[in-house]
Amino acid sequence: xxxxxxxxxxxxxxxxxxxxxxxxxxxxxxxxxxxxxxxxxxxxxxxxxxxxxxxxxxxxxxxxxxxxxxxxxxxxxxxxxxxxxxxxxxxxxxxxxxxxxxxxxxxxxxxxxxxxxxxxxxxxxxxxxxxxxxxxxxxxxxxxxxxxxxxxxxxxxxxxxxxxxxxxxxxxxxxxxxxxxxxxxxxxxxxxxxxxx
Amino acid sequence: xxxxxxxxxxxxxxxxxxxxxxxxxxxxxxxxxxxxxxxxxxxxxxxxxxxxxxxxxxxxxxxxxxxxxxxxxxxxxxxxxxxxxxxxx
Numbered sequence: 655x656x657x658x659x660x661x662x663x664x665x666x667x668x669x670x671x672x673x674x675x676x677x678x679x680x681x682x683x684x685x686x687x688x689x690x691x692x693x694x695x696x697x698x699x700x701x702x703x704x705x706x707x708x709x710x711x712x713x714x715x716x717x718x719x720x721x722x723x724x725x726x727x728x729x730x731x732x733x734x735x736x737x738x739x740x741x742x743x744x745x746x747x748x749x750x751x752x753x754x755x756x757x758x759x760x761x762x763x764x765x766x767x768x769x770x771x772x773x774x775x776x777x778x779x780x781x782x783x784x785x786x787x788x789x790x791x792x793x794x795x796x797x798x799x800x801x802x803x804x805x806x807x808x809x810x811x812x813x814x815x816x817x818x819x820x821x822x823x824x825x826x827x828x829x830x831x832x833x834x835x836x837x838x839x840x841x842x843x844x845x846x847x848x849x850x851x
Numbered sequence: 852x853x854x855x856x857x858x859x860x861x862x863x864x865x866x867x868x869x870x871x872x873x874x875x876x877x878x879x880x881x882x883x884x885x886x887x888x889x890x891x892x893x894x895x896x897x898x899x900x901x902x903x904x905x906x907x908x909x910x911x912x913x914x915x916x917x918x919x920x921x922x923x924x925x926x927x928x929x930x931x932x933x934x935x936x937x938x939x940x
């Protein structure tokens with residue numbers, strides 16, 4: 655049997671690029687920037703107070719990657735490592751670290767606000783402008799809720815990767831995501847009722 | 852909640868608790884089977900679970916995964932990065 659060789663050059667993986675950045679390869683840094691700038695910007699926009707702050711933090715993130723590429727062990731997810739650096743830069747800029755929120759609302763009560771147990775036939779996202787309504791609801795969420803939703807649902811990080819970025823255990827990350835999604839649904843439901851009223 | 856029922860060995864509250872793992876396909880076969888049994892027998896949870904999954908999917912579809920920055924943001928990033936790294940070397 656004849657083997658067909660694929661002559662297409664293989665794109666280097668993120669760990670390889672980071673290793674090259676650690677050796678001072680600016681071209682590799684440029685490639686990392688192109689690959690990850692949009693996702694990092696989306697994430698930073700969710701956890702900083704303004705677009706200008708997000709942009710500043712994005713720039714500092716890649717400078718930190720340039721300086722700190724040698725600290726990437728290669729075992730962790732490269733994407734989670736980059737997001738962790740972005741998070742640190744955002745908080746350095748904001749000069750604060752939020753206190754962990756205390757959850758007083760039971761899951762059942764939160765679920766009820768999101769429509770759990772109500773036999774409504776209406777889809778929360780039916781009709782026009784679904785994207786704008788989702789964006790508006792996401793912007794109205796608290797920072798912790800928005801952050802976990804951006805990581806898991808927008809960027810598609812695994813639970814383990816998101817937990818690593820957030821500095822949480824897997825179970826705590828999961829619980830935060832669930833409550834954040836329910837609060838988002840509650841906001842969408844609220845908005846839908848306001849439109850219908 | 853209208854009334855919390857037990858269907859297929861799980862209450863509606865237990866289904867709510869496991870919803871994220873169910874939607875993210877992170878459950879073992881046994882629990883997944885029980886939840887599917889509950890959803891088949893409980894319209895209210897079935898509808899709510901569908902909405903929950905749809906919101907999670909829509910976030911990715913509508914707001915995530917775009918590969919581009921606004922062009923002016925990308926240009927500023929390249930410029931500022933070149934300046935910052937220039938001063939580093």
